[in-house]
Amino acid sequence: MTSEAREAFGRVGIWSSALRGSRTDDAGREAIADAAAELEELKYGTLWIGGNPSVEDAAAVAAATRTATVATGILSIWDHTAEEVAARIATIDADARGRLVLGLGVSHGPMVPQYAKPYSAMVTYLDALDASAPSVGPERRVLAALGPKMLALAAGRALGAHPYLVTAEHTAEARTALGPDALLAPELTVVLDTDAARARTTARNMLTMYLQLPNYTANLLRLGFAESDFDGGGSVRLLDALFALGDAERVKARTQEYLDAGADHVALQVLTAEEGGGGLPLPEWRELAGVFGGES
Numbered sequence: 001m002t003s004e005a006r007e008a009f010g011r012v013g014i015w016s017s018a019l020r021g022s023r024t025d026d027a028g029r030e031a032i033a034d035a036a037a038e039l040e041e042l043k044y045g046t047l048w049i050g051g052n053p054s055v056e057d058a059a060a061v062a063a064a065t066r067t068a069t070v071a072t073g074i075l076s077i078w079d080h081t082a083e084e085v086a087a088r089i090a091t092i093d094a095d096a097r098g099r100l101v102l103g104l105g106v107s108h109g110p111m112v113p114q115y116a117k118p119y120s121a122m123v124t125y126l127d128a129l130d131a132s133a134p135s136v137g138p139e140r141r142v143l144a145a146l147g148p149k150m151l152a153l154a155a156g157r158a159l160g161a162h163p164y165l166v167t168a169e170h171t172a173e174a175r176t177a178l179g180p181d182a183l184l185a186p187e188l189t190v191v192l193d194t195d196a197a198r199a200r201t202t203a204r205n206m207l208t209m210y211l212q213l214p215n216y217t218a219n220l221l222r223l224g225f226a227e228s229d230f231d232g233g234g235s236v237r238l239l240d241a242l243f244a245l246g247d248a249e250r251v252k253a254r255t256q257e258y259l260d261a262g263a264d265h266v267a268l269q270v271l272t273a274e275e276g277g278g279g280l281p282l283p284e285w286r287e288l289a290g291v292f293g294g295e296s
Contacts, residue, residue, distance in 0.1 A: 001159055001160065001181055001182060001183050002046075005139070005159065006183065006264050006265075008045070008046075008069050008099075009045050009046045009069055009183065009185060009264065009265040010043075010044065010045015010046055010069070010265060011045065011259065011264075011265060011266070011292075012044060012045065012255060012268060012292050013044050013046030013047060013048055013069075013071075013185075013264055013265060013266070013267045013268065014039055014046075014047055014048065014267065014268055014269075014270075014285060015048035015050050015051070015073055015176070015187050015268060015269040016047075016048070016049070016050055016269065016270070016280070016281075017050035017053075017217060018032070018034065018035075018049060018279055018280050019032055019035070019047060019048075019049045019050070019053075019061055019280075020032075020050075020053045020054075020057045021033075021056075021057055021060045021061070022054055022056050022060075028039065028162075029060065031063070031280060032060070032061070032280070033060065033061075033063075033064035034064075035280045035282060036064040036065050036068075037064050037065060038282065038285075039065075039068070039285060040065045040066065040067060040068040042268070042286065043287035043289065043292075044068065044285075045068065045069060045155040045265065046068065046069040046070070046071055046101075046185075046265060046267065047061055047065070047068050047069070047070050047071070047120055048071050048072075048073035048103070048162075048267045049061060049070070049071070049073060050074075050269065051071055052074065052075060052076045052079060052107070053072045053073075053075060054075070054080065054088075055072070055075075055080070055088040055089055055092075055102075055201065056088065057072070057093045058070050058071070058072050058100055059088075059096060059100070060216050061099055062092070062093075062096035062097075063093065063096055066100075067099070067240070068099065068265060069099050069100075069101060069269040070096075070099055070100050070101070071100070071101040071102075071103045071142065071162070072102055072103040072104075073103045073144075073146040073164075073187070073267065074102070074103045074104060074105035074164070074267070075102065075103060075105070076106075076107040076112070077102055077104055077105070077106060077107075077121060077125045078106075078107055078114055078115065078121075079107075081128075082125050082126075082128035082129045082132065082136075083128060084276065085100045085102065085129070085134060085136065085277070086128075086129055086133075086134070086135070086136050087132075088199030089102070089136055089207035090134055090189075096267060098213050100136050100140065101140060101141065101159070102129075102136055102140055102141040102142075102143065102206055103141070103142050103162050104122070104126075104141060104142070104143055104144065105143065105144030106118035106119075106121060106122055106126065106150075108213040108214070108215050109214065109215075110145060110212065110213060110214075111213070111240065117177070119150065119153070120265070122143065122153060123157075126141075126153075126157045126158075127218070129141070129240055132193045133140070135215050137159055138158050138159065139157045140159075141159065141187065142154065142158050142159050142160055142161060142162045142183060143157075143158050143160075143161055143162070144161070144162055144163065144164060144165060144277070145161040145162075145174070146163055146166070146170075146215060146216075146219040147218075147219065148177055149220075151174055151178055151248050152177065152226045154178065154182065154183075155178045155179055155182040156230050158182075158221060159182065159183045160178060160183030160184055160185065160264075161174060161178060161182065161183070161184055161185070162183075162184035162185045162187070162267070163212055164185070164186075164187045165184045165187065165189070165216055165242060166187075166219070166242070167223060167241045167242060168241075168254075168257040168258050168260075168261045169223055169241075169261070170186075170219070170223055170225075171184065171186050171261040171262055171263050172261040172262055173223075174186075174262070175200065175261065175262025175263075176262075183264050183265070184262055184263050184264050184265075185264060185265040185266070185267055186258055186263050186266060186267070187242050187261065187266075187267045187268075187269055188243075188244055188254065188255060188258060188266050188267065188268055188269070189203070189206065189244070189268075189271050190243070190244045190245075190251050190268050190269065190270050190271065190284075190288070191203055191244070191245045191246075191270075191271050191272075191273075192246075192248065192251065192270065192272075192275070192284050192288075193244060193246070194246055194247050195243065196245065196246075198238065198273070199243075199245040199246065200245065201273075202271055202272070202273040203234070203239050203242075203243045203245065203271065204232070204234050204239065205233070205236075205273075206232030206271055207233055207234045207239070207242070208233040208234075211230045211233070211234065214255065215231060217250050222239070225237075225238055225241075243271075244268075245258075248287050248288055248290065249291055249293040250255045251268070251288060251291070252288075252291045252292060255292075268288060270284045270285060270288070274283065
């Protein structure tokens with residue numbers, strides 16, 4: 001990957017499922033457009049649309065911005081065929097299309113009835129994207145990758161990897177697996193709350209659901225955590241390894257841990273107790289932008 005491509009992502013971005021405009025009304029889509037424009041003004045390099053977004057979701061955010069990279073984080077290959085995705089991308093305005101990155105993932109068995117042979121399914125999907133006219137080639141896509149096989153595929157068939165719910169230690173291992181040239185852009189969930197017990201409660205409320213998904217628990221076990229770390233929504237050591245909990249300066253320090261471990265870019269997901277993780281947390285996004293000082 002070129003230095004220009006890395007610069008296009010920036011060092012820090014925002015990950016939010018609330019940026020999916022297709023799941024709201026006209027007023028909600030207007031609020032998303034306004035938020036996207038402000039995130040760009042706050043100098044976040046990449047806006048990641050979370051929660052299995054569509055190409056239309058990404059196109060709307062790209063249309064509301066001028067320079068930010070816009071990425072799907074992550075579009076499920078089971079819900080959108082490669083041919084449909086390529087056809088929709090081809091209709092997007094050229095400027096917006098040039099800033100769009102297709103984040104792809106195989107989702108999780110408990111969530112997808114047709115889930116089978118995920119690695120092979122991803123290879124077939126990438127083949128179809130390559131063969132489409134126009135093609136959506138490796139330079140415009142990243143893969144949700146946790147284990148060695150998918151990381152190797154991300155290095156060989158995409159810009160790189162966008163791992164979700166990972167530790168800084170996983171980031172170091174992923175960098176080794178990817179090699180020096182591929183993009184590594186992990187997600188990091190943030191709770192801006194200086195009350196440690198309350199922040200961990202907020203984190204557990206989110207983490208409980210993910211601990212039902214074997215792709216995540218298997219990855220955490222590979223990293224040295226025990227089954228007992230999953231009890232009650234997550235042990236203190238698990239929460240402190242997976243989340244950035246505390247004030248904005250603490251978030252900046254935790255982000256640096258991922259960058260020092262080999263990440264090129266860190267996608268920050270802000271979790272709030274009041275919203276249950278939803279909504280557009282503009283005050284928190286503004287606060288974080290202040291400590292990063294435009295370096296994103």
